[in-house]
Amino acid sequence: MKYSIQEAARITGLTASTLRYYESEGLLPNIKRAENRHRYYDESNLEWIAVINCLKNTNMPIEQIKEFVVLNSQGDGTLYKRLELILKHRENVQKKIDELNKYMEHINYKVDYFTMACELETEKELKKERYPNHFYIEEDE
Template identity: 35%
Template structure:
């Protein structure tokens, strides 16, 4: 696949894809004889993984560390697992915090709705 096709498939700019490659978030993309990037299915799986993790809020530095460990081979499996466990823990904490914020917002919204109903009934009197 060309960079244009991959860009459209994953809704990422071509600049973002080049940046991810440059900083090591995705392995170097092979190029055809004309120097055009030729993304493989494996490359696309990396992009999908990185996009998913970034959307969840994982820092680029953590993802670079993960990719670097992955490229070092099976001897880093335990380190990669621990890295993912730590990131999962942080995401769960973030979700709990967001859940509390949503509950607070729901409470505030309900209070405003009650205020509107009360105000409307007083106007009718």
Template identity: 40%
Template sequence: MTYSIGQVAEKTGLTTYTLRYYDREGLMPFVKRNQAGRREFTDANLDFIDLITCLKDTGMQLAEIRHFVELAMQGDATLETRLNIFKRQQQAVCNQIKQAKQHLAKLDYKVRYYTAACDAGTEAAVSGDCELPGQPIIIDNQLRVKKVKAE
């Protein structure tokens, strides 16, 4: 089965502009054109576009993706080189995950900190070290602001 660029955009979530841009940038030399010059995508093309999207979403630059596509078009002679590209990208994603976990830990702490400050009515009552996200948050009850009930 073949798909139009609009159908591919709908299936992939990419815009037709992005798909045309990727084609111009040499990321989709595998896409054939019909007699009218329109792109005709296959299921295999959709799988490859999904891979391109994966690589892009994990931080790989378009030039690197183009290089990978060129290697893939050369066939089995480039298998080892392509494997090494994926190993490097895999390591890059592992590093991104590690950094994201560190950021999440800091954000978790800040949510706890500001929740405590809101409950206390002031930041002055709250103590704890933001650089140590695992540390407890301490509320000094003497500095707590009494909330006045609205009538």
């Protein structure tokens, strides 16, 4: 099936200018043109766009994405290099996930804390319970 740049943009959730940028940067190989010189995209192009988005949205630098695209265009002789590149990226993504999970634990703790504080309609008792050795100034009511 053939898709215009507008259709490809709609399908991928990107803008037409982003697709043009990907092509100009060499990230999106094999974009064909119709007789009127308009770009058209096929299923393999859409698959490449999904790969590029995945790598980009997981913070792979554009230069590494370009390297991956170039290696892919060179065929089976680069399989190990591509695997190495993707394994390193996976390691980086996993580190980021682990970091985010630690932040999520803290956020969940705060959600629990404020949920209890809202149920009690005060933080005073929670603070005393959690930090019994701290001095608190009682507020006049």
